[in-house]
Amino acid sequence: MPHWQTDIHACEARLRDAALAGDVAALDALLADDLVFTNQNGQVLNKQDDLDLHRNGMLRLESLAFSEYRLRRLDEAHVLVTLRADAEGRAGGQPFTAALRFTRVWQRQDDRSHGGAWQIIANHCSAVA
Numbered sequence: 001m002p003h004w005q006t007d008i009h010a011c012e013a014r015l016r017d018a019a020l021a022g023d024v025a026a027l028d029a030l031l032a033d034d035l036v037f038t039n040q041n042g043q044v045l046n047k048q049d050d051l052d053l054h055r056n057g058m059l060r061l062e063s064l065a066f067s068e069y070r071l072r073r074l075d076e077a078h079v080l081v082t083l084r085a086d087a088e089g090r091a092g093g094q095p096f097t098a099a100l101r102f103t104r105v106w107q108r109q110d111d112r113s114h115g116g117a118w119q120i121i122a123n124h125c126s127a128v129a
Contacts, residue, residue: 032119061089077108099128
């Protein structure tokens with residue numbers, strides 16, 4: 001497996017673990033400052049909106065399984081990922097179960113402050129019918 005694929009799989013695992021734990025610091029490191037996230041309701045969120053969902057407890061995940069990965073390298077600094085996410089938890093205090101599809105763009109950050117880390121710059125979510 002090419003190094004970039006290993007890196008992205010590791011980032012996806014860290015993302016899943018951070019979301020499950022509500023680990024805002026870990027999520028902060030994985031999300032680019034200029035993130036654009038279109039959620040399953042069609043709302044467009046930025047990084048702070050996404051982090052606030054976890055920070056204030058509006059989103060609490062009890063289980064989250066990623067599957068059906070497809071990775072495509074777009075260029076040296078960008079990777080497109082599609083996957084399925086099966087999730088259970090509470091949103092706004094209400095229990096939910098969801099089957100979702102995500103399309104993400106990971107970008108390698110080459111500036112000194114990020115040390116070459118991969119971060120999500122775009123994320124789109126749709127419900128699986």
